Amino acid sequence: MTLVKEAPVRPAGKRSAAPAPGRHGRRRENLAGYLFMSPWIAGFLLLTAGPMIASLYYAFTSYNLFTPPQWVGLDNFTTMFQDPRWQKSVEVTLKYVVVATPLKLLLALGVALLLAQKRRGQALYRAAFYMPSLIGASVSVGFVWRALFSDDAVVDRTQKVFGLDVGGWIGNPDYVLYALVALSIWQFGAPMVIFLAGLKQVPRELYEAAEVDGAGPFRRFWNITLPMISPVLFFNVLLESIHAFQVFGSAYVVSDTRCGPADATLVYTCYLYQKGFKEAQMGFASAMAWTLVIAVALVTAVLFWSQKKWVHYEEAAK
Amino acid sequence: MPKNGNVERRTILKAAGASAVALGLAATAGCGGDSGAGDGNVTLRYAWWGGEPRTIAIKKTIALFEKKYPKIKIKPEFTDYAAFWEKFQTQASGGNPPDVFQNAVGFLRKYDKRGVLMDLKTQADAGNLSLEDFRNGVLANGQVDGKQIGIPVGANTMALVIDLKAFEKAGVEAKFGWTWDEYFDALQTIQDKLKIAGDTGYFTIMYLYDLYLRQNGKAFFTDTDLGFTEDDLTLWWEDGYKRVKSGLVADPKKIEQVAPKSGLSAGLAASEFTWDNFSIRYEGEGESDYGLAPIPTTDGKDTGQYLGSLMLSAFSGTKHPKEVAQFIDFMVHDPEVGKIMGYDRGILATTEQYAAFKPTDPNNKGVSAYEDEVAKAGVLGKITPHPSGADVIEAAFLRIGGEIAQGKTKPADGAKALFGEAKAAFAG
Numbered sequence: 001m002t003l004v005k006e007a008p009v010r011p012a013g014k015r016s017a018a019p020a021p022g023r024h025g026r027r028r029e030n031l032a033g034y035l036f037m038s039p040w041i042a043g044f045l046l047l048t049a050g051p052m053i054a055s056l057y058y059a060f061t062s063y064n065l066f067t068p069p070q071w072v073g074l075d076n077f078t079t080m081f082q083d084p085r086w087q088k089s090v091e092v093t094l095k096y097v098v099v100a101t102p103l104k105l106l107l108a109l110g111v112a113l114l115l116a117q118k119r120r121g122q123a124l125y126r127a128a129f130y131m132p133s134l135i136g137a138s139v140s141v142g143f144v145w146r147a148l149f150s151d152d153a154v155v156d157r158t159q160k161v162f163g164l165d166v167g168g169w170i171g172n173p174d175y176v177l178y179a180l181v182a183l184s185i186w187q188f189g190a191p192m193v194i195f196l197a198g199l200k201q202v203p204r205e206l207y208e209a210a211e212v213d214g215a216g217p218f219r220r221f222w223n224i225t226l227p228m229i230s231p232v233l234f235f236n237v238l239l240e241s242i243h244a245f246q247v248f249g250s251a252y253v254v255s256d257t258r259c260g261p262a263d264a265t266l267v268y269t270c271y272l273y274q275k276g277f278k279e280a281q282m283g284f285a286s287a288m289a290w291t292l293v294i295a296v297a298l299v300t301a302v303l304f305w306s307q308k309k310w311v312h313y314e315e316a317a318k
Numbered sequence: 319m320p321k322n323g324n325v326e327r328r329t330i331l332k333a334a335g336a337s338a339v340a341l342g343l344a345a346t347a348g349c350g351g352d353s354g355a356g357d358g359n360v361t362l363r364y365a366w367w368g369g370e371p372r373t374i375a376i377k378k379t380i381a382l383f384e385k386k387y388p389k390i391k392i393k394p395e396f397t398d399y400a401a402f403w404e405k406f407q408t409q410a411s412g413g414n415p416p417d418v419f420q421n422a423v424g425f426l427r428k429y430d431k432r433g434v435l436m437d438l439k440t441q442a443d444a445g446n447l448s449l450e451d452f453r454n455g456v457l458a459n460g461q462v463d464g465k466q467i468g469i470p471v472g473a474n475t476m477a478l479v480i481d482l483k484a485f486e487k488a489g490v491e492a493k494f495g496w497t498w499d500e501y502f503d504a505l506q507t508i509q510d511k512l513k514i515a516g517d518t519g520y521f522t523i524m525y526l527y528d529l530y531l532r533q534n535g536k537a538f539f540t541d542t543d544l545g546f547t548e549d550d551l552t553l554w555w556e557d558g559y560k561r562v563k564s565g566l567v568a569d570p571k572k573i574e575q576v577a578p579k580s581g582l583s584a585g586l587a588a589s590e591f592t593w594d595n596f597s598i599r600y601e602g603e604g605e606s607d608y609g610l611a612p613i614p615t616t617d618g619k620d621t622g623q624y625l626g627s628l629m630l631s632a633f634s635g636t637k638h639p640k641e642v643a644q645f646i647d648f649m650v651h652d653p654e655v656g657k658i659m660g661y662d663r664g665i666l667a668t669t670e671q672y673a674a675f676k677p678t679d680p681n682n683k684g685v686s687a688y689e690d691e692v693a694k695a696g697v698l699g700k701i702t703p704h705p706s707g708a709d710v711i712e713a714a715f716l717r718i719g720g721e722i723a724q725g726k727t728k729p730a731d732g733a734k735a736l737f738g739e740a741k742a743a744f745a746g
Binding site for chain 2: 064065066067084151168171173256257258260261262264277278
């Protein structure tokens with residue numbers, strides 16, 4: 001909401017030329033600001049805020065889309081916590097978040113470190129590594145992934161060379177989730193670009209001073225790079241974990257819409273979708289959605305709280 | 319963005335104005351698109367699920383209809399089975415389902431209960447639709463509580479599809495009236511001699527379990543509930559899992575990965591249970607020859623089979639009930655339509671269409687001969703009820719069966735889970 005207040009404020013350069021706006025002028029400018037934002041506000045109210053409030057209400061009802069919602073109090077939540085498939089979906093999602101997020105960030109940081117150095121064709125490399133981020137969420141890539149990790153396909157054949165035959169990942173409940181993890185890691189381009197920006201901000205003189213003091217590359221990384229980019233790292237951890245909690249498309253497509261086999265890729269949103277749109281239990285699905293919102297908010301809060309232990313802001317150092 | 323950071327006011331206002339206009343346009347567009355302009359022309363939405371051959375055929379029949387009724391335009395909507403019902407549910411709950419749509423037995427009570435389906439008897443009484451000349455009493459498949467809420471377009475039955483070459487090579491034969499023991503013995507011979515599995519996963523198919531139950535004097539559904547016990551199902555799934563472990567039933571991991579292709583056409587197994595009108599897919603997908611074989615029995619005679627139907631239903635709230643009825647009438651009775659559709663949705667339901675279509679290809683001939691044979695054997699029973707929620711239970715049966723096949727759920731736990739989910743589905 002700060003945006004609304006800031007929008008009409010005049011740029012500083014202009015202020016000396018025109019007299020400071022009076023109360024009347026300010027109101028007019030406010031109006032222009034709101035008018036300018038009206039498409040967004042309308043969209044927000046109609047497509048985001050309205051449905052969210054409605055779903056909060058539905059979370060406490062039994063609602064099959066056809067008959068009017070019946071108030072059931074906390075029934076949806078108690079049923080949900082006892083539902084073995086819900087528990088399974090939580091387990092699958094947590095596993096996905098905990099495995100995929102760190103690996104993706106590690107790879108993003110590693111490649112960013114390599115690409116931060118000046119070399120020929122730098123722009124080309126950056127574009128090439130960023131590319132999967134642009135297409136990774138598409139349905140067609142999901143299909144390609146299914147094909148890559150199936151029985152007797154590229155991955156399976158490569159594995160067999162090393163004597164690791166699992167008969168394809170897609171049909172195996174013990175492996176299929178890792179095919180999704182691989183798909184997530186492959187899209188490391190977005191955090192990589194942010195890391196790159198962070199790396200550019202690290203003052204050269206710190207490295208020079210450290211080198212003079214005899215610090216090797218690992219120490220320079222550990223004692224200079226990492227603390228200096230920790231705000232960026234924090235931002236990436238936050239964004240990527242929130243993202244990972246909401247994974248849907250890849251699980252849905254790679255499993256041929258069944259989120260299986262044997263519920264092995266039944267990520268939270270996939271179960272929510274099945275409950276809402278296949279079984280028309282919209283009350284239950286809404287309760288699930290709000291539980292996810294609260295869970296993600298808690299994770300975010302914990303991350304923010306942990307900040308002071310490991311995130312280094314320059315202001316704080318002064 | 320201009321460099322000095324100051325956007326011209328005029329630009330802002332223009333942009334704001336443009337977006338306001340765009341918003342207004344979007345709002346009006348949302349209300350538009352309704353049928354029935356002032357010139358007496360009517361547009362009906364017609365939706366179905368199915369593969370590409372069905373879509374091509376149906377589009378031809380639509381063109382035929384529009385030629386005969388130039389004032390009625392048909393807007394087709396089609397997708398695959400699972401997506402169809404998700405979309406339909408959302409549309410119907412918003413009061414905006416298609417005017418005419420393909421329907422199946424498992425969905426009749428569900429959408430009747432929700433007031434979505436038109437009782438077409440009133441239109442028949444008004445003379446817009448004929449309920450005469452349906453074969454083998456299949457018209458009853460579309461009746462619920464005295465209402466005619468579906469008009470069958472075809473009749474189909476569960477069948478066993480076998481890899482003819484594999485059966486021949488192994489020297490086994492599918493016979494009418496064979497028992498489950500004889501069936502599994504045959505699969506064992508195939509497994510021993512050809513080193514492939516016998517079946518693709520029979521115990522996850524709800525409609526096959528229904529036949530087995532019917533052979534034993536029960537049925538999958540009663541009017542409001544499941545028609546069997548948790549112990550019955552535990553036993554069925556335990557046997558199934560045993561056969562997965564012994565390799566008689568194909569490895570579910572392999573089956574999963576050839577999807578959407580069938581495990582039978584992928585050569586992973588020598589037989590598969592499915593609806594007889596689906597048998598056309600195997601010729602297209604696989605390299606062997608495929609044929610229809612009898613359903614194994616418990617007592618050496620009764621297969622538990624019955625004639626099911628795909629049908630056409632109409633939306634109770636359509637603005638053009640008369641045109642909808644005329645359209646359905648044309649689609650189920652017109653001989654030309656029968657010639658175009660063939661047995662894609664089962665053996666043609668009306669005598670006019672049945673007489674008009676003479677199967678020439680081996681697949682359609684096979685389907686025709688199969689149903690003749692089943693009818694002659696006199697084992698065809700009557701269809702049993704499918705209460706509201708049957709569709710959700712079918713999906714759960716397949717899913718839990720899959721978990722059991724993978725060894726991830728114990729049969730007894732799976733049966734318990736199915737009964738739990740069924741309770742919720744019936745209540746929904």
